[in-house]
Amino acid sequence: SQQGEEDPQALSIQEGENATMNCSYKTSINNLQWYRQNSGRGLVHLILIRSNEREKHSGRLRVTLDTSKKSSSLLITASRAADTASYFCATAGNDMRFGAGTRLTVKP
């Protein structure tokens, strides 16, 4: 069964805008990871945030984690057409569970 649930399911923005995706989960976790997947391709690891961390940055990516609300958000700033992809959150405990993903479309 899936653990993480992302919302929105689909997001369409213009190049240069920011994109925010959210993820909620149900059980206790050790860490939460965000992945990107281009159509028909494998997963690309973006960022890992541990349960004792609240915020993490990597380039244009900003991830927050609120363990009290069991939620995380991924912010992509100054989006580019190349950011068009599906984004998944994955929670890590004894195994790893994925949400259904957010399909992001960045229009040039």
Next chain:
Amino acid sequence: GAVVSQHPSRVICKSGTSVKIECRSLDFQATTMFWYRQFPKQSLMLMATSNEGSKATYEQGVEKDKFLINHASLTLSTLTVTSAHPEDSSFYICSAFRTGATYEQYFGPGTRLTVT
């Protein structure tokens, strides 16, 4: 960083044949590896947990006689799809759990299986 490879990246086979997919952790040991399946436009579905030196643990609904998993060493796990059928066509992804590192998993690039 940690690298996980899969081979082959793409395979086309005829219905009724078997296909083996390899998952290797290239620069770390992985006591545990996971196998996932992904249908088009859907998330990854965990199929089974592969532990080195012991039998794999399958998720509910996954046929263990159809999806044979062998974890022969700390760096290699294989998934064999036996008597493949067109409905087995999918994207198969493995991940390796780094031994000694708490809850860190790294994913392979995936294998696209097409059964004709």
